Amino acid sequence: MDKRRKEKGTAPFMESLKEKKMNVIIIAAIVVIVIAVIIVAAVFLGKDAKETASDSDTQVSETVSETESVTESYVVPLEEEAYPEIHALIEEYYQALTDGDTEKIKQLSDEVDEETIIYLQKRSGYIEAYQNLVCYTKNGLEENSYVVYASYEIKFKDMDTPVPGVSPYLVYTKEDGSLYIHEGEVDENVNAYLEEISAQDDVVDLMNRVQVEFNEAVVADENLNNYLAQMRENLKVEVGEALAEAESAAAAAQEEADAATVTKAGGEVRATDVVNVRASDSEQAERIGKVQTGEVLKLIESRANGWSKVEYDGKEAFIKSEFLEYLADDTDEKQDEEQQQADAQNENTSSAGEAAASTDLPASGTIKVGDTVNVRESASENADKIGVCYNGDKLEIVMHQADGWTKVKFDGKTGYVKTAVLKVWED
Numbered sequence: 001m002d003k004r005r006k007e008k009g010t011a012p013f014m015e016s017l018k019e020k021k022m023n024v025i026i027i028a029a030i031v032v033i034v035i036a037v038i039i040v041a042a043v044f045l046g047k048d049a050k051e052t053a054s055d056s057d058t059q060v061s062e063t064v065s066e067t068e069s070v071t072e073s074y075v076v077p078l079e080e081e082a083y084p085e086i087h088a089l090i091e092e093y094y095q096a097l098t099d100g101d102t103e104k105i106k107q108l109s110d111e112v113d114e115e116t117i118i119y120l121q122k123r124s125g126y127i128e129a130y131q132n133l134v135c136y137t138k139n140g141l142e143e144n145s146y147v148v149y150a151s152y153e154i155k156f157k158d159m160d161t162p163v164p165g166v167s168p169y170l171v172y173t174k175e176d177g178s179l180y181i182h183e184g185e186v187d188e189n190v191n192a193y194l195e196e197i198s199a200q201d202d203v204v205d206l207m208n209r210v211q212v213e214f215n216e217a218v219v220a221d222e223n224l225n226n227y228l229a230q231m232r233e234n235l236k237v238e239v240g241e242a243l244a245e246a247e248s249a250a251a252a253a254q255e256e257a258d259a260a261t262v263t264k265a266g267g268e269v270r271a272t273d274v275v276n277v278r279a280s281d282s283e284q285a286e287r288i289g290k291v292q293t294g295e296v297l298k299l300i301e302s303r304a305n306g307w308s309k310v311e312y313d314g315k316e317a318f319i320k321s322e323f324l325e326y327l328a329d330d331t332d333e334k335q336d337e338e339q340q341q342a343d344a345q346n347e348n349t350s351s352a353g354e355a356a357a358s359t360d361l362p363a364s365g366t367i368k369v370g371d372t373v374n375v376r377e378s379a380s381e382n383a384d385k386i387g388v389c390y391n392g393d394k395l396e397i398v399m400h401q402a403d404g405w406t407k408v409k410f411d412g413k414t415g416y417v418k419t420a421v422l423k424v425w426e427d
Contacts, residue, residue: 076138078202083146086171087135089179090150094133100124111184115243122238126231128155131162136206141193144173145182149206156231161221163228164213166206170194264302268327269310271295275323281307288317296327326382361406361424366396370423375415379405386415392425 081087089108096104100121106112136149148169153162170182186194197203218225277289281303289312291297297319298311308321361367372390376383379401387410389395395417396409406419 076197076200078136078138078149078200078206080136081134082137083135085179086137086146086148087133089171089181090135090148090169091133093181094130094150094152098124098127098129109181109183111182114246115239118242118246119235119239122235122242126156128157130154138197138203140170140172141190142172146171147194147197149203151206151210156224156227159221159224159227161217161224163217163224164210166210168198264326265300267299268296269299269308269324270327271297271319271323272325273323275319277310277312277317277319279317281305281309281318285318288315289313291319297324299324299326302326361400361419361422362397364397364399366394368392368425369395370425371421373417373421375408375410375413375417377415379403379407379416381418383416386413387411389417 093105093108095101096108097120102117102121105117105120130152132151132153134151136151138147140146148171149166150169151164151166153164155162170186171179172182173179218228271291271293273293275291276287277291278285279288280286291312300309300311300316302308302321306321307318308324309316309318310324311317369389370391372388374385375387375389375395377386389410398407398409398414400406400419404419405416406422408415408417
């Protein structure tokens with residue numbers, strides 16, 4: 001494997017496929033007839049086709065050396081329209097390019113990146129039709145695979161002169177026998193094979209012929225040459241704007257997703273330890289300060305990812321939630337009390353015919369409760385619920401506390417129930 005192949009990775013041919021879609025052999029402005037070996041490099045070495053004119057002598061020298069390395073074992077004939085099913089695939093693909101039908105493009109090919117999809121969609125606005133399609137093929141290295149050179153003319157909107165072009169494709173066969181265009185990576189053996197056949201005489205002749213036809217078209221029609229140059233500049237702007245819009249939409253969607261994970265908003269929190277304050281919800285984010293134990297901050301929101309957004313020095317900042325305790329305000333207590341009362345009234349009322357409940361509670365022991373009650377982790381209405389004890393369920397009383405709460409055992413856990421709502425079931 002030569003030095004350039006190592007530098008480019010395992011798939012310069014597949015890079016070339018993307019490059020060809022982005023250029024369609026349209027070299028706007030001043031057109032120079034390029035010798036065959038450079039055309040081959042432009043088709044199969046992707047980024048090498050972007051070298052400046054000042055490097056052209058070096059490119060010729062390098063490419064000639066590669067051409068001399070072609071082995072007889074790789075010589076396979078270039079066949080014209082040998083497979084009707086391949087022609088049908090490419091024709092359908094070009095129709096999708098004309099229509100800007102991105103779903104169809106994805107259906108007919110694999111691993112198409114988002115930037116290419118946006119480019120093809122934007123470019124479709126300039127294309128009226130692909131015409132005079134001819135598919136030339138060579139057998140691929142793998143069984144039931146093909147290297148396809150699609151020759152065509154593009155009729156651009158508002159232009160009379162069609163533009164000749166040629167694009168290479170790697171076509172594979174699915175298990176069901178249908179064909180698709182492969183645009184992902186290939187292994188080193190396939191890549192070496194593609195580079196070798198790109199230098200064979202029949203491929204070079206095809207590339208030369210189309211290049212000459214292209215040059216003649218743009219030289220004969222100055223308006224076309226100007227149109228192509230302007231189109232390329234327009235597409236740079238349009239694709240850039242579309243990518244920026246897509247990124248903004250993705251960022252907005254992420255913000256919405258983050259908002260959906262908020263577990264608490266508003267109120268105040270108090271630091272339970274000395275803790276760092278960071279610019280975003282990540283331990284790798286910039287540290288912008290530190291709060292001391294007991295320091296109280298305004299809570300903006302607590303997130304399910306374990307971080308809380310707080311107001312710090314007049315700005316939004318983030319602290320790990322595990323180092324904060326929420327300070328409930330009167331509104332929170334009132335809402336929780338109202339909810340508790342609603343639970344007792346709406347969910348815990350015994351239906352007609354059921355046994356009455358008694359408020360005579362034993363000092364300890366197991367009882368059946370007469371009303372559904374919430375069992376909490378601690379003696380506070382703001383504490384997390386560890387369970388719900390329903391009418392007729394058993395609950396072990398550990399002790400009644402002076403603060404109006406009863407310590408109980410429920411489902412093997414120690415918890416607390418408000419004494420005022422705890423009633424005994426009477427059979």
